[in-house]
Amino acid sequence: MMIAAVLPLTLLVGFAIWAVTALESEWNQAARDHILDIHNNYRKNEGGCQIDKMEYDMDLEAQAKKWAEGCVFEHEMVKGRGENLAYNTASDPENDLITSAAKGWFDEKYDFSRGQRGCHMSCHYTQLVWDNTNKVGCYSTRCPNLGMSNAKNAWYFVCFYTPMGNMVGENPYELSCETPCRNGQTEEDGLCVGEAIIPCVDEEDNCAAWQKMGECDNNPDFMETSCRKSCKICTSETEEGSETDETPEKGSETGGSTEEGSETGGSTNDGAQTGGGSESGKCNDDNEHCVAWAATNQCHVNPGYMMKKCKKSCGVCKETGTSIAGPDEKCVDKNENCEEWAANNQCKVNPGYMYIDCKNSCGLC
Template sequence: MKEEIILPLVLVAVCIISVTWAEWNQIARDHILQIHNDYRRNEGACQMNELVYDMDLEAQAKTWALGCYFEHEIVEGRGENLAYDIRHIAEAKLRIHYAMRWFDEKALYTRGQADCGKSCHYTQLVWDKTEKVGCYSYRCPELNAMDKIVKNAWYLVCFYTPFGNLVGHDPYQTQCDTPCRDGQTLINGLCVGQAIIPCVDLGEHCDYWQSVGHCKGEYEAYMKENYKVYDDDDDDDDDDDDDDDDDDDDDDDDDDNAIAQNM
C-alpha cells in the first residue's frame, strides 16, 4: 500500500460575526472537519479513518441545536459531542476553542482503562473507526442547560457515525499489520476511502454490527464471547450495547461562562 503525499492546506482565519443566528455554511463545514482531522492525524495512530463531512448528520445536529436543550439525543449508532458558551465570540473561535477543549481531555485518559470516563469527548474525537461527522452551531436566546436557563448562549452540536467510546476498547491503535484497512489509502497520516470489512451473518445482531462497521475484524472475538452462534453456547446472550451515553462525565470548569461536557 503506497502513501500519497498531499501538501497541507494553509489555515485561513475566518471571522464570522457573532449574531443571534447565522447559517452554518461551507466555510464552517470545512473548518470543523479540518480541525477534527488535524487532531486525528497528530495522534500517530494506524488505521485511523479520515473523517468526511456528512450533511445528514448536520441536518440532525441542526434540528437538535435549534431545540436549545443541552443534553444528549440518544440515537443508536451515533456519537455526540456538545458544548455551549455565553461569551460574545465569533463562531470560528467557538469551533476552535471547543474542539481544543474536547481534545484536551486526552490528559484524563489512560490507554487500557475500562471506559472513556472523563475523556469521552476526546475519545469520540479520535475514535479510529468513526467515518463521518456533521455539526451545527446556533446562538440560543434561551438554552435549557442542566435544570437552568442560560440566556443568549452559543450551542455547538457535533454528531458522529459510527459511534465510538465502546467499553473495553481504546480509541485507536499505534501498531497494526497494515497502516490502513483493505480498500483504503494512507494520505497524510489518515486512511482515505471505504474500508472493506467482511461481515459473516452468523447472528441476529450481525446486521446492526455491520451497519456501524464492527461486525468483523477485531470485534470477532467480542462476538464469539457474547453470541452463542459463534461457540454453540446455549447460555443466554448478553449484548452490552456500548454507546456514548456518558452520564458520568461531569466536567469541572474553571470558566463559569464556558461549559463543555458529554452527557
C-alpha cells in the same frame, strides 16, 4: 465560558418542556470546512494507525440542526450515533468559538489513560479521534435560554458522528499496526480513506456456543461485532475470506445511545440492555442460560443485560448474601459522584456503568 457535555453519564435528571426558540445561526460552508479540518488535523497528529479520515455529512448536520434548535443542553442519545456538545456565552467570531469548543473536547485527552474500561471524563476526546468514525455533521445556533443550564444568549454547538465510537473496553485507536490502514483502504495525508474489509471471523472463543443460546438476537450490539461468523453477519465466500463491513454499529459510551456503554454520547456494547429486569424484589434468573453465561464472565462483560435478566447467577440480589464484586475486588464506589447518581435512579437507567463503578451506592455489596 466554554462548557462541554460529558459522557458516559449525562446525568441531567429531571424533565421539562422547553419552549425556547433559537435566535440566530452563523453556520455556513466555511464553518463546515473549519470543523472538518480541525477533526482531521487532531486525528492525523495522534500518532496512531488505521485512523479513518473524516468526511462531512449533511444528513448528520440536519440531525444536529434539529437538536441544536431545541436549545436543550443534553444528549439526544440516538443508538448508533456519537455526540459531542458544547456551549459558550462569549460573542466571539464563529470560527473562534468552533476552535475553542473542539479544543475543549480534545483537551480531555489529559484525563484519558489507554486501557481504561470506559471513556469516563474523556468521552469527547475519544469520540473525536475514534479510529473508524469517518463521518461528522455539526450545527451551531444562539439560544436565549439554554435548557438544562443557566446560560443566557448561549452559542450552542452540536456535532454528531457515525460510526459512533467510545466502545467500552476498547482504545480509540491502536499505536502499532501491521499496516497503516485496514485492508481495502489507502493512506491519504496520514489518514485512511475507502471502505475497510473486515475479516469474517469470530473474535471470541465462545461465539459458537453463544449463538446456539440465542445471543445473536438477545445481545446484538456485542455479537454482531465480536461474533460475526457465528451470527452469519458476513460470509467467507470472497477470495480472502472477508467482506466489506456493513453491520450495524455497536452502542458506545459517547454520546449517542440509549444505554450505557456507548459512554457518547454513549453506548451498546458493555451496557446493552435488551429488555427489562425481573420483577422488583425477586431474586430470579429470567433466562435458562444465565448460569452458563455467568460462568463465561458475562456478568462483567455484559452487565447491562445480565444484572437485569440474570440477577441470581450474577449475585446481584441482597438476599443471596453475595455481591458482583469478586473475592479480590473491593465493593466500593470508583467515582465521587456515585451516591448522587444513584439517588437520581442511574443504577436502573444506566446499569452498564453504575453496576461496575458504583457498586456500593447501587447496593450491590
